[in-house]
Amino acid sequence: MATLIMIILAVGFLFFSIVKSRKKTKESVLIAKKLFLNTFIEVAGVMALVGLVLALLPPDLIKQLLGGESKILSTIYGALIGTVTIMPAFIAFPLSKSLYMSGAHLVTIAAFLTTLTMVGVATYPIELRQFGRKFTLVRNGISFIMALVIALGMGILL
Amino acid sequence: MKKIIKKYKIILIAVVLYAVVFIFKRDIFLTAVSITWDFLLEMLQVLPPVLVITALITVWVPSEIIKRGLGDTSGIKGKLLSLFIGSISAGPIYAAFPAVIVLFKKGASVSNMVIILSSWAVIKVPMILVEINFLGLGFAFTRVALTIPAILIMGFLVEKLVKRENIGEKTRDSVKSVKDIFSRLPNLNCGACNYSDCRSFAEGVFQGEATMKQCVILQKQIQNGGQTIGRETN
Numbered sequence: 181m182a183t184l185i186m187i188i189l190a191v192g193f194l195f196f197s198i199v200k201s202r203k204k205t206k207e208s209v210l211i212a213k214k215l216f217l218n219t220f221i222e223v224a225g226v227m228a229l230v231g232l233v234l235a236l237l238p239p240d241l242i243k244q245l246l247g248g249e250s251k252i253l254s255t256i257y258g259a260l261i262g263t264v265t266i267m268p269a270f271i272a273f274p275l276s277k278s279l280y281m282s283g284a285h286l287v288t289i290a291a292f293l294t295t296l297t298m299v300g301v302a303t304y305p306i307e308l309r310q311f312g313r314k315f316t317l318v319r320n321g322i323s324f325i326m327a328l329v330i331a332l333g334m335g336i337l338l
Numbered sequence: 339m340k341k342i343i344k345k346y347k348i349i350l351i352a353v354v355l356y357a358v359v360f361i362f363k364r365d366i367f368l369t370a371v372s373i374t375w376d377f378l379l380e381m382l383q384v385l386p387p388v389l390v391i392t393a394l395i396t397v398w399v400p401s402e403i404i405k406r407g408l409g410d411t412s413g414i415k416g417k418l419l420s421l422f423i424g425s426i427s428a429g430p431i432y433a434a435f436p437a438v439i440v441l442f443k444k445g446a447s448v449s450n451m452v453i454i455l456s457s458w459a460v461i462k463v464p465m466i467l468v469e470i471n472f473l474g475l476g477f478a479f480t481r482v483a484l485t486i487p488a489i490l491i492m493g494f495l496v497e498k499l500v501k502r503e504n505i506g507e508k509t510r511d512s513v514k515s516v517k518d519i520f521s522r523l524p525n526l527n528c529g530a531c532n533y534s535d536c537r538s539f540a541e542g543v544f545q546g547e548a549t550m551k552q553c554v555i556l557q558k559q560i561q562n563g564g565q566t567i568g569r570e571t572n
Contacts, residue, residue: 307432
């Protein structure tokens with residue numbers, strides 16, 4: 181849905197651009213093409229590695245770690261697993277639900293969901309190249325801590 | 339040759355690992371391939387529109403507008419705008435990187451950049467619907483209500499800890515003059531100069547393999563009467 185809106189927006193802007201200046205549009209398309217090829221090459225390899233890790237790390241194992249006796253320990257596991265993996269939303273939410281059904285605490289799931297999307301060991305090399313080491317380390321570090329804070333807040337509120 | 343290997347390093351590692359898994363664990367290989375395939379499909383849908391919009395912003399939107407809307411003096415409005423941009427955008431966080439870098443180079447503040455990146459990752463309007471569906475209204479709303487202030491705090495903290503000049507630098511130990519060349523580049527890593535990123539291009543220029551004229555974006559700025567897209571020199 182959001183993707184569709186983005187595509188419509190992009191096409192709309194592109195159309196506008198063509199009407200205003202053909203030359204500038206050509207330039208934009210050239211830049212977009214180069215950006216796409218570069219990002220694709222970079223991300224495709226990372227995605228392949230993450231795919232492999234997810235295949236090796238069966239959902240049952242994640243369930244075991246996240247649904248453990250100790251709430252604190254499972255929450256930390258949740259945050260860590262979320263950190264090292266990336267999952268598209270269409271996998272992450274159903275998995276979270278089945279985790280919940282099989283006994284994982286909501287706090288754990290909140291930590292898992294937040295680090296899953298916001299902190300990325302897998303996307304680290306990509307972020308590093310674009311933003312530099314210091315920014316990447318600081319952003320991911322603070323995001324990880326904040327994910328735990330959010331999880332803690334959920335534990336208090338829910 | 340060395341450059342090519344460096345560029346495709348991760349893909350090469352992946353190919354080797356997949357080959358090993360293919361030989362020893364055929365079923366895991368197939369699962370991994372199908373997961374990767376889903377990732378790639380998602381990427382093919384999300385990346386082109388995001389990058390087209392990014393490129394159009396690069397070419398069309400003057401720095402002053404970005405600076406006014408998202409710069410250091412944009413205040414609470416800038417923060418809200420950043421939250422809005424991040425949460426309506428589609429796609430995983432890596433799709434946000436090139437877009438956010440463009441905004442930063444045009445004058446968006448560090449804090450707003452972090453806010454866009456983080457909200458792009460965790461607060462997604464369409465994703466929230468899926469979340470409500472699977473985990474319930476209470477869970478989804480509490481999570482978002484806690485995440486928004488957390489993201490604002492993150493923006494504040496990162497801005498305190500990381501200086502503007504530190505962003506976009508990959509290594510510290512390179513020769514000073516490469517750095518000088520690099521500092522003049524837009525650092526969009528668009529690759530139009532046939533180097534993989536701006537840093538390798540700067541090294542190329544330093545070693546005399548390339549000239550500054552090969553930087554398409556820099557050339558464009560000169561044509562536009564010296565209007566800066568790249569890092570501000572203040």
